[in-house]
Amino acid sequence: MTQAIHSEKPAAGFTRPLLLSPAQDWGGWLLGEAGRAVLLTITGTSVLAVLLIFVFIIRQAWPFFQSQGLTEALGSTKWYPQAQGQAQFGMLALIFGSLYVTAGALVLAVPIGILTAVVLSDIVPFRVRQAVKPIIEILAAIPSVAYGFFAVLVLAPLMQKHLGLSTGTNALNSAVMLAIMAIPTIVSVAEDSLWAVGRELREASYACGATRAETLLKVVIPAAHNGIIAAVVLGMMRAIGETMLVWMASGNACQIPSPWWDLTQSVRTMTATIAGEMGETPKGSTHYHALFAVGLMLLTFSLVLNLATEYLLHRAKRSSGGHA
Amino acid sequence: MNVPLRQSADKVFTALALLSVVLVAAALVGILLPMMWRGGSAVVFRGTVEFRRMQLEQFNRGDSAAVRAEVEEAAKIRQRAFEILDGFAAGLDTSELETKVKQLHREFGVQIANRDIPQAQATELRKLSKELRDGLLSALEAGSKDQALSHLDEVLSHAGDGRLKGTLASTYFDLARKYHNTLTTVDLNRRGEYAESLKQVMEAMKNLFGPPSGERLPAVTMEQYGATRWDQATQHLDRLLWAETWAGSGEGRTLAKSRVPREEQFAGTELAELFPYVRNNIQAMLRPQWTFYWRYFTDDSMSGHYFGGVGPEVLGTLLVTVLAIAFALPVGVVAAAYLVECARDSLATRVLRMCVNTLAGVPSIVFGLFGLAFFVIYLLPKLGLREGSSILAGALTLALLVLPVIIRASEEAIRTVPRAYKEASMALGASRFRCFVTVTLPAAAPGILTGLILSMSRAAGETAPILFTAAVAMGPVPTSLSQPTRTLSYSSYDMAVGDKMAMLAPHNQFGMVMTLVAIVLLLNIVAIMLRGRMSKKLRGQ
Numbered sequence: 118m119t120q121a122i123h124s125e126k127p128a129a130g131f132t133r134p135l136l137l138s139p140a141q142d143w144g145g146w147l148l149g150e151a152g153r154a155v156l157l158t159i160t161g162t163s164v165l166a167v168l169l170i171f172v173f174i175i176r177q178a179w180p181f182f183q184s185q186g187l188t189e190a191l192g193s194t195k196w197y198p199q200a201q202g203q204a205q206f207g208m209l210a211l212i213f214g215s216l217y218v219t220a221g222a223l224v225l226a227v228p229i230g231i232l233t234a235v236v237l238s239d240i241v242p243f244r245v246r247q248a249v250k251p252i253i254e255i256l257a258a259i260p261s262v263a264y265g266f267f268a269v270l271v272l273a274p275l276m277q278k279h280l281g282l283s284t285g286t287n288a289l290n291s292a293v294m295l296a297i298m299a300i301p302t303i304v305s306v307a308e309d310s311l312w313a314v315g316r317e318l319r320e321a322s323y324a325c326g327a328t329r330a331e332t333l334l335k336v337v338i339p340a341a342h343n344g345i346i347a348a349v350v351l352g353m354m355r356a357i358g359e360t361m362l363v364w365m366a367s368g369n370a371c372q373i374p375s376p377w378w379d380l381t382q383s384v385r386t387m388t389a390t391i392a393g394e395m396g397e398t399p400k401g402s403t404h405y406h407a408l409f410a411v412g413l414m415l416l417t418f419s420l421v422l423n424l425a426t427e428y429l430l431h432r433a434k435r436s437s438g439g440h441a
Numbered sequence: 442m443n444v445p446l447r448q449s450a451d452k453v454f455t456a457l458a459l460l461s462v463v464l465v466a467a468a469l470v471g472i473l474l475p476m477m478w479r480g481g482s483a484v485v486f487r488g489t490v491e492f493r494r495m496q497l498e499q500f501n502r503g504d505s506a507a508v509r510a511e512v513e514e515a516a517k518i519r520q521r522a523f524e525i526l527d528g529f530a531a532g533l534d535t536s537e538l539e540t541k542v543k544q545l546h547r548e549f550g551v552q553i554a555n556r557d558i559p560q561a562q563a564t565e566l567r568k569l570s571k572e573l574r575d576g577l578l579s580a581l582e583a584g585s586k587d588q589a590l591s592h593l594d595e596v597l598s599h600a601g602d603g604r605l606k607g608t609l610a611s612t613y614f615d616l617a618r619k620y621h622n623t624l625t626t627v628d629l630n631r632r633g634e635y636a637e638s639l640k641q642v643m644e645a646m647k648n649l650f651g652p653p654s655g656e657r658l659p660a661v662t663m664e665q666y667g668a669t670r671w672d673q674a675t676q677h678l679d680r681l682l683w684a685e686t687w688a689g690s691g692e693g694r695t696l697a698k699s700r701v702p703r704e705e706q707f708a709g710t711e712l713a714e715l716f717p718y719v720r721n722n723i724q725a726m727l728r729p730q731w732t733f734y735w736r737y738f739t740d741d742s743m744s745g746h747y748f749g750g751v752g753p754e755v756l757g758t759l760l761v762t763v764l765a766i767a768f769a770l771p772v773g774v775v776a777a778a779y780l781v782e783c784a785r786d787s788l789a790t791r792v793l794r795m796c797v798n799t800l801a802g803v804p805s806i807v808f809g810l811f812g813l814a815f816f817v818i819y820l821l822p823k824l825g826l827r828e829g830s831s832i833l834a835g836a837l838t839l840a841l842l843v844l845p846v847i848i849r850a851s852e853e854a855i856r857t858v859p860r861a862y863k864e865a866s867m868a869l870g871a872s873r874f875r876c877f878v879t880v881t882l883p884a885a886a887p888g889i890l891t892g893l894i895l896s897m898s899r900a901a902g903e904t905a906p907i908l909f910t911a912a913v914a915m916g917p918v919p920t921s922l923s924q925p926t927r928t929l930s931y932s933s934y935d936m937a938v939g940d941k942m943a944m945l946a947p948h949n950q951f952g953m954v955m956t957l958v959a960i961v962l963l964l965n966i967v968a969i970m971l972r973g974r975m976s977k978k979l980r981g982q
Contacts, residue, residue, distance in 0.1 A: 145872065152874055153783055160776040163848065164796045166841050170803060173814040232461035240458055249462060251969050256469050258895075258965045259958060260902025261805075262930045266937045266954045267472050270947075297468045304465075328447050330454035358804025360905035361930075365938055388806045388905070395813070395909055412810040416803060423802040427795070 171416070178413040181206070181406035190410065196371045198394065198404040206407045212414070213373050214288075214384035218363060219356040221292030221380060222299055226356075227349055229296070230303030234348075235333055237304070238311040239319075257301035265365035268294045273366070282381050284368055289380040291367040295359060299352035306351055310344020310433055311337060343433035347426045354422045357388075358415065364389035387411045473958065480955020483750075483948040487671035488732035490515050491651060495666045495748060500740070511728060518725050522718055523653045526646060528619070529712040530639060535581045542581075542616065546574040549609045566604065573599060573613045580617070586624055593621050626710045638684055638706055642715075645681035649674060649719075650726065663744035670948065671729040678723055682716055737952060741918070745942030746932075746949045751956050753918045757832070757926030758960070761911055762900045764836035764922070765843060770893060772840075773847030774882075780848070781855045782877060801845035805905040812838030812910040821923075830925040835911020842906055843896035850892020854885040887975045891968045898964035902957065904930040914939065929957040 182190075185206055193207025233253075237246045272294070273285025314337050322332040338345065368383025371390075391408050398405045490511050496502045549570045553563050573596055580592035596617045651667035652658065658665050668674035683700045704716040719726070740750030776797075780790060816834040826833070858881050866880040867873075904912070912931035919926045933954040936943040943950045 149873070156775055156779040156783060157789070159772055160779040160793060162772050163776060163800055163844055164793060166844065167796045167799050169815060170800075170807070170811045170841075173811055173819070174807065177810075177814050229461040229464060232458040233465055236458045236462045240455060241462075249466075252466055252469055254969065255962065255965055256465065258898055258902075258961055259472070260904070260930060260961055262902065262904045262933050263476065263954050263958050263961075264472070266933050267476060269937045270950070271475050297472070300465055300468075328451035330451040331447070333454070354802055358802075358806070360804070360806040360809075361934060365934065388804060391806050391810065392905060392908055395810070400818070409810060409814070412807050416807050419802045419804055419807075420799060423799055427798060 174409055174413050174416055177406060177409035179406075181403060181410040184403060185407070190407075194373060196390070198398075198407060204403060206403070206410075208387070208411060208414070210371050210373050211385060211387045211390050211411065214367070214371075215357055215363075215386040215388070217374070217384055218288055218291045218295055218367060218386060219353055221288060222295035222356045223349065223353060225293065225296035226299040226303055226352055230300045230348070230352065231307055231338075231345060233300070233304045234307035234311055235338075237308050239329065239333060239337070253301045253304050256297065257305075261298065261359055261361040262365075264294050264298055265362040268362060268366035280381070284383060286366050286368040286383065287381050288367060288374065288384045291363045291384075292380065294362050294366055295356045298359065298362065299356050302355050303348045303352040306348035307341075307345050310341040310348070313344065313433070314340045340436075341433070343429045343436060347429035347433065350422050350426045350429065354419055354426075357422075358419055360388040360392050364392045369393065387415055391415075476951060476958060477955055479948065480951035480953075480958075482672070483952025483955065484734050484737045486732055486734070486948065487729040488734070489667070489669055489671060489674055489727040489729050491667045491727065492669035492732065495669055498665075499662065499743065499748070500736075502736075515726055515728055518722050519650050519653070522646070522650075522715055522722075522726070525712060525715045525718070526643065529623075529710060529715075530643070538616065538620065539578060539581055542574055542577045542613075545609065545612055545616075546570055552609050562604075566608075566610075569599070569602070569604070570610060570613075573610065577613065577617060577620075580620065589624055590621070593617050593624070597621070622711070635707070635710075638703065639712070641684070642681060642703065642712075645677050648677040649681065661744060663747045666748075668727065669748070671727070672948075674723070674727050674729070678719070682720060738956065742949070745940060745946075746936060746953070747942060747946050751929065751932070751953055754927045754929045754932045754953065755956060755960075756918065757912075757928040758901050758930065758957070760832055760919075760922075760926060761835050761839060761907065761928060762897055764832065765839035765900045766893060766897055768837060768840035769844045769847050769896070773844055774851050774889060776844075776848050777851035777855055778877060778882075780852055782873070782881075797845045797848050800841065801849075805842065805903055806908075808838055808842050808906040809908050809910060811841075812906055817910055826923050830910050830912070831923045832911055832919060832926050833922045835907040835926075836922075838906045838910050839900045839903060842903060843900050846896040846899060847889075847892055850895065851885070851889045854888025854892065855881060857888065858884040887971060891971050891975070894964050894968040894971070898961045898968075901964070902930055902961050904928075904934055907931065929953060929960070933957055 190206055190208045191212075192209065193205065194210040194213075195205040195207040196210060197203070197205045237249060241249070268290050269286060272290055275285070276282055276287075276290060277285040318336055318340055319332055322336040327335070363386045367386060367389060369385045369389055370383035371385045372382070374380075374382035374384060391411055394404070395408050398408060490508075493503055493508045494512055497505060497508045550567060553566050553570075556563075558566075576592050576596040580589045580596065583589035583592060597614060600614045647664075647667070649667050651665060668677050682703055684703050684706050686699055686701065687697070702716070704713055707713045707716075734750075737750035738755055739752040741752050742749035776793070780793065812834055816837050817830060818828065821831065821834055822828045862880050862884055863876055866876040871879070907928060908931065911925055912928050913925045914927065914932065914935040916925065916927060936950045936953050
């Protein structure tokens with residue numbers, strides 16, 4: 118070793134390329150490539166999972182579409198899967214129920230979520246922000262069944278008592294709880310995008326004499342709009358795919374409320390229908406396939422929303438340039 | 442716009458924004474507090490002597506001699522209450538008295554037949570017994586007090602009859618005296634009202650103290666014990682001391698609830714004594730003590746979820762969760778490593794990323810459907826396992842659910858390992874594989890661990906994916922992975938909505954969800970602390 122350092126010969130090791138060519142070290146090369154292939158295969162599991170999910174849900178839903186047709190499913194509000202000989206599978210009321218509670222939740226969650234994100238990114242000092250973030254995280258971590266439990270055993274009796282309702286499990290109850298569940302998602306994504314807007318825009322706005330509210334409402338939030346819309350869509354996804362809470366808290370009456378704005382009536386969502394009825398359905402019956410069809414619709418919804426968020430987040434990243 | 446207006450608008454905006462943060466924090470506290478508080482009372486509460494007796498008899502716990510002594514002590518004081526109750530009930534319930542009298546007549550007949558006395562005397566006794574029986578029965582059936590009393594006097598006039606000495610017939614006179622006593626204190630016209638209220642009193646007594654000692658034990662475990670908890674006891678005591686009646690306050694108006702003390706209701710009767718007696722001695726009768734029932738987390742439940750704990754549910758949740766993580770972790774870490782280390786921004790990576798995102802967005806109930814269609818019905822039976830929900834199917838389904846969480850967290854962790862680490866190890870001649878395993882992975886381990894803990898908490902709380910793949914509401918503790926199991930999440934649902942028995946034990950209802958939330962919170966707090974330490978380290982402190 119010492120001899121090599123003191124030798125007068127030119128350092129041949131430094132002049133040569135660092136990586137060995139396949140011919141020089143075929144064993145190592147083979148190992149590397151094989152390793153890569155194995156890694157790719159294992160990584161492919163998630164691709165495989167997505168494919169399998171689609172294949173199996175579609176396969177089980179297909180007999181339903183074949184025998185009933187899409188028009189009946191989407192054109193009727195009559196969901197009577199157990200009726201003797203007269204089973205009807207109109208999914209309109211279920212789809213409406215899902216969208217209804219989701220919309221109700223968003224009306225509450227979007228302003229609160231965005232305002233909270235604004236507080237975290239622009240108003241409070243860094244230390245407070247570090248203290249509030251865990252609260253948001255814990256709110257996101259509480260299992261949905263615990264939210265449902267709270268909705269049924271604490272919130273529902275309170276509503277029944279103080280609002281004079283006939284039942285505490287209704288669209289309002291589930292909308293409020295869904296809002297609480299969607300807020301963490303909205304806050305974290307919106308906060309990231311507000312953060313990414315960068316100091317320059319804010320400082321320019323302040324330099325022009327704008328107040329903080331004006332800066333935020335007219336400059337920062339418009340600049341971060343892609344990310345904020347993505348946050349709302351993600352919150353929507355969380356609300357629309359939520360099962361346990363709506364199953365427990367929405368009352369599960371398969372109807373479109375009339376008048377439509379009456380939130381105190383019971384509704385039933387797609388997710389709750391699957392959760393509630395799959396257990397009692399004989400395998401292979403039309404009802405069984407119909408539930409898979411409902412699942413397929415949910416899957417399609419979430420896929421579309423997912424692609425939308427990816428597009429939006431992609432644009433947000435591009436428009437904010439180097440700050441993302 | 443003028444400046445003061447703009448400034449106040451700014452202040453209003455800030456106030457609104459801060460208000461929303463306060464609302465979010467209030468929601469967290471408002472949701473967690475009632476669940477943890479009421480759930481906590483399943484573990485820490487004032488247990489009565491009934492609780493200690495239950496623990497001794499059902500789980501063989503506690504100091505047997507001490508508990509027995511305590512039970513004796515309490516029973517002594519309870520004795521008097523049951524005596525009052527029985528005495529009153531016997532007088533009031535004429536149908537029971539009637540059967541008693543008829544039975545007595547039959548037994549006396551047998552006694553006469555077995556005795557060695559002349560035929561004529563026996564006939565005479567039989568006749569007398571019949572006379573007494575009829576006298577008593579007509580007293581019991583009599584509509585008015587005077588009539589009944591005259592019948593009783595007639596019966597009692599035979600009390601001195603020497604022929605009846607030392608025979609069963611003396612019981613006739615006991616019954617007659619007792620009923621005489623009842624008649625003089627009880628208003629016969631209010632008998633119906635008394636009977637109704639008495640039923641509630643007896644129910645409350647049974648709920649408070651269990652079946653009186655000496656009586657045959659009921660078959661259901663839940664009915665063998667009185668109030669095991671002091672909070673329960675005070676509720677039953679309230680029902681014992683107060684009668685609730687619903688009275689109409691006028692045409693078309695809702696019924697109003699009114700509470701009348703039972704002492705007043707039964708004023709003048711011998712039962713009136715019972716209420717002050719129980720009220721003054723309730724502490725001595727039940728002997729409440731603060732109890733820390735930590736075995737709640739390991740005990741199996743009994744009588745629905747009325748007694749016992751959440752042991753099997755905790756075990757099931759841990760089994761399913763750990764197994765799911767065991768499936769998902771290797772795949773997730775390898776996928777993250779590939780995404781960071783090997784793949785450049787190629788089509789393959791883009792497809793991969795999109796699939797990970799799609800997987801993360803799939804609604805949990807759809808995972809449940811997929812688990813049912815693929816694992817339960819298709820894959821596992823092909824592998825020779827039993828068709829039907831099983832821990833294995835549930836764990837595999839949950840593994841898919843947490844896979845994107847693990848991939849994202851690991852990717853983030855691997856990406857934040859400083860380049861210098863990698864370059865240093867490469868410069869020392871390590872191959873890329875060696876560099877990753879010996880340098881990058883250990884440096885990224887805390888981040889991966891954080892992701893792992895968070896995905897564990899997610900898997901433990903999810904219910905929808907295991908609804909059709911692994912969970913049952915009731916059932917034995919599983920002995921193999923191909924059996925379904927109870928889990929905290931599903932049982933929380935079941936106890937809140939499905940299980941009527943659970944409504945009788947709200948502390949256990951809340952205890953179930955408290956255990957679940959506690960596990961999830963604990964995991965999250967550990968993760969948050971771990972991350973805090975990590976970011977400190979990265980900042981070089």
